[in-house]
Amino acid sequence: MNHGLFKLVYNRLRNMHVAVADFACAHGSEPAVWVAGTPSAAPHLLLRPLVAATLLCFGALASVAPTCAQIVAVPGSGAQVLQAQNGVAQVNIAKPSGAGVS
DSSP states (O other): OOTTEEEEEEETTTTEEEEEOTTOOOOSSSOOEEEEOOSSOOHHHHHHHHHHHHHHHHHHHHHHSOOOOOOOOOTTSOOEEEEOTTSOEEEEOOOOOTTSOO
16 A cells, blocks of 8 residues: 555544555645655564574474373272283273263
8 A cells, every 4th residue: 555655644533643545635734744664674574584493493392302191090080091912001981970970
């Protein structure tokens, strides 16, 4: 819309200057103030490669880090953790009671 340019026009209703399109007209005796955009790259565009590289490094660390967990049954829950013949942990859950609670 503005191609890097915009005007500041005083708005009596808001009692402040507001940014409007570069082709807008001011209704009053005060002239509009022209403000030019910076021709250099915006700061948020310069940070995108840095953020992408940081996320890539953290993702690489997460894939290399060893993950270990143990299956532990809560005491009194009725669940049992057994070792199957092929070495996989098998969890036996207690049979639900008449109220449907296991």
